[in-house]
Amino acid sequence: MLIRATEVVKRYSGHTALDRVSIEVPEGKVFGLLGPNGAGKTTLIRILNQITGPDEGAVWFDNQKLNSIHIGQIGYLPEERGLYRKMKVGEQALYLAMLKGVPQAEATRRLKKWFAKFEIESWWNKKAEELSKGMQQKLQFIVTVVHQPRLLIFDEPFSGFDPINANLLKEEMLNLKREGTTVILSTHNMNSVEELCDNIALINQSRKVLDGTVNGIRQQYSRKVFEVEAEGTLHGLSSTIDELGFKLINSSDLHNRIQFTIGATPGQATTQVLQKLASVIPVVAFRELLPSMEEIFIEAVNKSRNP
DSSP, rough: OOOOEEEEEEEETEEEEEEEEEEOOOOOOOOEEEEOTTSSSHHHHHHTTTSSSSSEEEEEEEEEEEOOGGGGGEEEEEESOOOOOSSSSHHHHHHHHHHTTTOHHHHHHHHHHHHHTOGGGGGSSBBBGGHHHHHHHHHHHHHHHTTTOSEEEEEEETOEEEEEEHHHHHHHHHHHHHHHHHEEEEEEEHHHHHHHHHHHEEEEETTTEEEEEEHHHHHHOOOOOEEEEEESSSEEEEEEHTTTEEEEEEEEEOOSSSEEEEEEEEEEHHHHHHHHHTTTTTTEEEEOOOOOHHHHHHHHHHHHHHO
16 A cells, blocks of 8 residues: 555644545555545545545555655645746746756656646646646646656646546556556546546545445445346336346347346345356346446435434
8 A cells, every 4th residue: 555544633723624534545546535525535635636635544555654764756736726926937836846856857748747637738838827727737737746746636637628638647646546646536536536546535524434446335335226238129028037036227129139237135245147147048148237436426325413
């Protein structure tokens, strides 16, 4: 694990922002840090960035107690952006890269490469105040990654981006992951979580209420609903499904084939469902309809509020 937080507690003026939160962030993965507004995500991010410290518990970076030597190994893109508005874009990017320990010549080389990749070479001599919110976001993304940190923390990174540029950012996150960088992604966009994240932790009302791999969690919340495509007609389908012990949810005629959705009883293995169906129906395609991360998010948050 690159990051391990154990039993972290943080209090502010009688308010408990984090209540014994423990997370483990695997190296080289994208880790989703999720939760409603005010859940405690930002407080945890501030602790990881050493902006503040925990009142109780500990945080470890690559099996070392988190300390000042790790600052240069972390890149942080906060939700609230901050640029020097009157400063030229290239000059500003170079200044911030050098603050992070990158020598001037190497910083210039890396920045030119990133500016070319994002097709923003023409911005180099523009002032930050001349850029749109999305353009400023691109610049801050570049500044966040230019020192090639082992850990990147993105807080709502897609805010202000159109779909094309949001997709560009997603592709770059996945490229960084392929190169071995670990990413913590804090977002309310559950579609992005499904596209990008390997693991997640969900925090609500200062406590962790859910964690694990995305695939594992979706399986954990499985409702045992399956979509089936088969040869044949709809005639007699309802009685056949009843005899197999399943519930027919809907069905449609695809001319030469039929498509239908069934519900199985909790606890039944997917392979058992398929075997039972295939024993009496010529199945062509079969897949489980797992709940989305948005559905799971809502269910888990509501359950934690009303245990």
